Amino acid sequence: MTTEALPPAIADFFDATNAADRARFLAAFADDAVLDDWGHVYAGRDAIAGWNETDNMGVSSHLDVLGFEQQGGAYVVSIQVTGDGYNGGGSMTFSLDGDLISRVVIAG
Template identity: 50%
Template sequence: MTTPNPIRRFVEATNAGDSEAFLATFTDDAFLSDWGRDFHGRDGVARWNRSDNIGVQSNLRIVRVAERDGVYHARVAVTGNGFNGEGDMAFTLDGDRIASLVIS
């Protein structure tokens, strides 16, 4: 399956260290959950980005992606100065933006 554009842009912005482009991939009222730590809205996503993503120089690579019931499930390989390894991300999209991201 081809990676949907919002998810592709999410990865590209992270890898480029471009926080502005990263935040632009999310809806204004986005929800992000990282192993039970919940973040709401772009301000919340920005906090997570600083502490767990671009702020720790993460580099992402999509291993595989599949769509089930309107949710895109991506297996992602992560390297950087934070978490290193593979993990699962579930994206719910709203048009060309990410409405929800659940990391587990």
């Protein structure tokens, strides 16, 4: 599945990760965004940039979108991850503030 049907900021999260485009990745987030990776919380773009280096682009992650659904205003995206870090399936739940990502929750 492609990311075309997702809101642009969420599509940028995936497309930028797969292209290792750090600037585009961070630009998808609101300044005060929060990323929750299995209970490890990263608040703000600087913290999310750190997570990106240790758990995402820094370990050559490739994210395949398998599908998504809207639940109560959030987008729940099913994914498959490959790379030099975590490999396997899971889901990411995205909330938006306007056109930018305000929250991401990563779970299995």
